[in-house]
Amino acid sequence: MAAHGAHPPGFAHQFETVEQQREAGTLGMWTFLVTEILFFGGMFTSYIIYRSLHLHSFIQGSHELIVRYGATNTAVLIFSSLTMALAIRTAQTGKSKGQIIFWLLLTMILGATFIAIKLRFEWYRDYVEGLIPGVSWLDGGTHTPGVKMFMCFYFFMTGLHALHMVVGLGILTVLVIMTARNRFSAEYYAPLEISGLYWHFVDIVWIFLFPLLYLIGGRYPGS
């Protein structure tokens, strides 16, 4: 470490070294993400319990969802995680800000695509077909009462996940502006790294939501 002369960009004075600052940032973000794990975990726990109590209804409800869109959205989100990781790598290796912004914008486009598919092909269709409890429920007597509970879980879980996506898009917008203002370099890119953790976490939540809501119990004929 150069004593007091060269001060690395973005280095806050309360830290001993750049590495210590970096670890503190990562650790702080993970502490927040642990609260998020338990936040979504509460919903997953209730889902597991009510699914076991109303197994038949939950499988019937699950079959109302279209696997095609769920799988497409999973792929879209995984792709957006790759572009986010590449955005951070581009900053780490000291590439031009144009390249960082390119990957960030691509991540945003993919995130927006996820929400668009969810809105247009899933939630809107659910509205038209009357699968939204309390808003639009057209039950021709074919559903057991538990299906309504399944759809409540479905909308709360996917809704809160989509809300996290919207927050993520807001964060990415700020990152694009910060990058355009030359705030990042190979020495300092902590906001990119930290926001990346958030973005990947939201991806992980969907990696579990997709099989739990669309797939488990099987989608084969007679399941």
Add this chain to the structure above:
Amino acid sequence: MSEHSEQSGHVGHVVPIGVYVTVFLLLMFGTALTTWVAYIDLGRWNTVAALTIAVCKMLLVVLFFMHVKYATGLTRIVILAGFFWLGIMITLSCSDELTRHWEIVPQGWQMILPFVSRVF
């Protein structure tokens, strides 16, 4: 190509692009696999397969995209503690819910149901 340089320059570990692309392809493969398996009748193993693939995908994202493979021990312990708490929440909630024998005790107006069904 300096992987992680001690002198100023890179801060943190620069993951090779090849690793990111490999992880991405594995995640895509996992998505295709879990979707494909759901259409095959495996009985109760459908659920096991779906959750196992999801956990593997999560580990790939956490270790490589979220750089936990290159993180310090302190960060790893905090993350493990988070998942441990999640485990406590799920197991203890389920141990309450799934070990009781729920029996429907007719109350109030439900008492008349057997008589009603006998009449009709």
